[in-house]
Amino acid sequence: MTEEPTGRTRQLPPFHCPYCGDEEISPHGESTDGWRCAACLRAFTVRLLATGVRE
Template sequence: MSGRAAPFYCPYCGDEDLVPYEKDGTWYCRACLRAFAVKFLGIGAKETS
């Protein structure tokens, strides 16, 4: 497991019953039976030209 923060709730159903799914940073929700990954895209607003 990496030193990154874990999600607090499922993005699909909002339940908090999450467990690590694989060693690649994905999570599994026991309530809605979905697996998902959280990806950080960046900080700040996108620069427009």
């Protein structure tokens, strides 16, 4: 039996905007998941869905 994680693990911040590729991004909003790109003015979040490892 495997244990389910009880909390979130801290992930590295994104290094570039997924829309335009610019590296000038900063935290956005009160949530720690939001990011804002200074070049294209988009706000976005990044979420890991899976790692590719199959059980």
